[in-house]
Amino acid sequence: MPLLSSLVLPDAAAAEAAVAALQHIAPPVLSVEALLERDLEALEAQIDLPRGALAAFRKAVAHHYAPLRNASTLQDEEVLTPTGCAAIDALLGGGFRGGDVAEVVGPTCSGKTQLLLATACRASERGRNVAWVDAGSSSFSPARARSMKGRLDLIRVCFAEDAWAMLRSLDDAGRFLKPGDVCVVDAPSRVLTPNLGGDRNPQGHQLLALATRALQTLARQGVCVLVANSTARGLSDGMDDEGAFFDESWKAALGPVWSTCASLRLALAAPRDGVCRCALAKAPDGSRGEAAFRVCAEGVADVEPCDV
Missing domain, CATH: 3.40.50.300 (P-loop containing nucleotide triphosphate hydrolases)
Incomplete structure (x- = not known):
């Protein structure tokens, strides 16, 4: 999984703010995998971002960088x-x-x-x-x-x-x-x-x-x-x-x-x-x-x- 700091997302400014906030919590969230595995509500309580900003960032990350899956397991x-x-x-x-x-x-x-x-x-x-x-x-x-x-x-x-x-x-x-x-x-x-x-x-x-x-x-x-x-x-x-x-x-x-x-x-x-x-x-x-x-x-x- 790539590091969050290496991602290229459409809203670069919002992504940069989210990455910086996630790097300064304990334990820090540094990779895509760590972000997708952690509880969203718990993360929001630890960082100083506008309401909904972290949810939007995680959704964008999941859309662009989620791991590949076998197509036979996907639902239409x-x-x-x-x-x-x-x-x-x-x-x-x-x-x-x-x-x-x-x-x-x-x-x-x-x-x-x-x-x-x-x-x-x-x-x-x-x-x-x-x-x-x-x-x-x-x-x-x-x-x-x-x-x-x-x-x-x-x-x-x-x-x-x-x-x-x-x-x-x-x-x-x-x-x-x-x-x-x-x-x-x-x-x-x-x-x-x-x-x-x-x-x-x-x-x-x-x-x-x-x-x-x-x-x-x-x-x-x-x-x-x-x-x-x-x-x-x-x-x-x-x-x-x-x-x-x-x-x-x-x-x-x-x-x-x-x-x-x-x-x-x-x-x-x-x-x-x-x-x-x-x-x-x-x-x-x-x-x-x-x-x-x-x-x-x-x-x-x-x-x-x-x-x-």
Whole structure:
């Protein structure tokens, strides 16, 4: 991989500023490979560049200098998995993407499971396989999936009662899911949090790292990986406080080690008068935005003008 300092990009001034900023962080980001592997949100927190500048630079680098791949492995079109709600799909650029780990985070009753179940059912309608890993939440409902016209013959469900069972389920999912298929992990914090205990319990952080690696491995295989995460009270450093989008004091559970797992994060707020709100808190291209939706028997739907 070439060094960032040797690249020739259309916007030379912006590229020079980005390269200089990346050279002065710890550890420095010097090569194309290092830039593409590092978490975008974490890098943005370390450098002094205008919002979106680093995302634009990385996109340009990936376009011009990404490694060559065998053409037989490429898709003719980007694989998207829509949610069934036009407002949310527009916010996501058409739906959740294959090859991404997407995290949906929000308080209880904010619609996380309903949104992911609707997405899984839309995927099964299109003939895609779905692995649903129910991590200690007992949230999967065959009746609800049928009402959303999901194909139960294409949805495999595992009830993982502890962290090790969840890891085994993810390993099993990697054996049968293909590019474009979907893997949903509902509420991993339920089985991971009991293992955490600060620096005095290194095994807990090892489990977090193993879970992160398992999810990202599935994504690298072209699978659309969707994770529902709960919340923790209070604010941290202002960088990862998803509740701030709704003027609330909460953030995603499991801490900073987990926060780099997902390349996309959708924050949901508790509904008000039947209307749910969501905000794009993290995206590979640095985009942001908000949308409103409602929960219904068929999954998730757009908000009618009279509901607003």
